[in-house]
Amino acid sequence: MVKIGNISLNDFPLLLAPMEDVSDPPFRAVCKQNGADLMYTEFISSEGLIRDAAKSVQKLDIFEYERPIGIQLFGSDVETMHSCAEIATRAQPDLIDINYGCPVKNVACRGAGAALLQDIPKMVRMTEAVVKATHLPVTVKTRLGWDETTKNILEVAERLQDVGIQALTVHGRTRVQMYKGAADWTLIARIKENPRVTIPIFGNGDIDSPQKALDYKNRYGVDGIMVGRASIGYPWIFNEIKHYLATGTFLPSPTLAERVEVCRQHLEFSVRWKGEITGIFEMRRHYTNYFRGLDHFKPYRMRLVQSMSFDELNTILNEISEVFGEVESLSV
Structure with a gap:
């Protein structure tokens, strides 16, 4: 069993990635029905939430059947993220997740998302502020680093665990890569091999079939897998992966x-x-x-x-x- 704070998940949980303009409650509903174990909201701007912007506030909507569900936040200001975490906590999710992985320009160029990979001390301060703002488990989703010369995820994993995060999801690309090329999970495996790291480590990137899920599970030793783009229009992928992991056989494709x-x-x-x-x-x-x-x-x-x-x-x-x-x- 995998535990994130007081949340108990399956032995090898399958997570639905937070995807802007995709993973809203209607999409999460069909993914939950088809086997997703843990889901997240679309990422929510801390600035928007503080200003009470309607779009940001609506993203706080969660439903009982979705549990366990995490609210994902992003921002560039430490104090604003602290306040935002307090607001998100009042929506009563099961956990708070911080986005340090979004590579798109209008997020990263404002000093949020993957931009924090260029300022690890600030990332640590921000994470600690969020942890102190809520009684809920805090998790993080990030990338290997900003570019090929700054793949600092091994340091990031230790330092974020030290300030209190309860789980870490790593997308196997740098920010500069965006979504191009193949995801590299070798550094994710090295986090798992580090005896200092005791929190659950989830891998993300390029999981688009049951065979690949089993291969990456065995090869990289992660505690679970996060599925993103492959679930869009195909929520059946979660139960297909579960069935294949359990039996080695394929479920029939949806009619x-x-x-x-x-x-x-x-x-x-x-x-x-x-x-x-x-x-x-x-x-x-x-x-x-x-x-x-x-x-x-x-x-x-x-x-x-x-x-x-x-x-x-x-x-x-x-x-x-x-x-x-x-x-x-x-x-x-």
């Missing part, structure tokens, strides 16, 4: 009916949580992923992304189920 049903659930939750206009609009980014691989799907995708009617979208989904389901049955 078209299952893909339509989960897409429909996602849409319904999106509309219920965000309202019809915003819920429909923000759902558009998911349709291609839910129906990837279907031949001649483009006309239906265009109708899905152009419609602003919930009832019409359900009608289109029914058509997809009928038309492509017939093709699926013939191919079987």
Whole structure:
């Protein structure tokens, strides 16, 4: 069993990565139903939360069925992050996570996210401030370093553990790499081999299949795996990995009916949580992923992304189920 403070997880937990504009409550709902063990909110700006910005405050929404759930924060000012952690704690998540890994310019160039990898003393001060601001377990998600010459994750792991974090997730790329090239997990393995490090270490980066999950588990010795982009439009990956780790066999791929049903659930939750206009609009980014691989799907995708009617979208989904389901049955 893996423990993060007072949170007990499975022997090898699968985590859903916090992804901006993706891992909102509707998306987390379908991932939880399909095997995610621990999930995080989209990252929340400390400055936005302090200013009571509506978008930041809405990201604090969590639901009982999501537990355990962590609220992820990012910022560049130590005192603001302390205050932000106090606000986030009042939302009653199970843990607080600090983002030191986001590589995008509008975060890193403001001194937040992965930018803190260039100032380890400030990262340590900020982490300690957050730990002192909450009674909840505090965890961190970060990268190997800023660039190839500053891969300082081994030092970071020790120093952040020393100021009280309860778990560490490491994405196996530097900030400069963004999401290019292959993730390198060798330094993640070295953290696990360090006898001074006793907190759970989770690996992140390029896990897109059950086989790779098992290979990386065995090769790098991590306590669990965080899955990000591979879960978009494919929440089944969590249960597929679990089944493969337990049995060495593959679960059948989701049928078209299952893909339509989960897409429909996602849409319904999106509309219920965000309202019809915003819920429909923000759902558009998911349709291609839910129906990837279907031949001649483009006309239906265009109708899905152009419609602003919930009832019409359900009608289109029914058509997809009928038309492509017939093709699926013939191919079987």
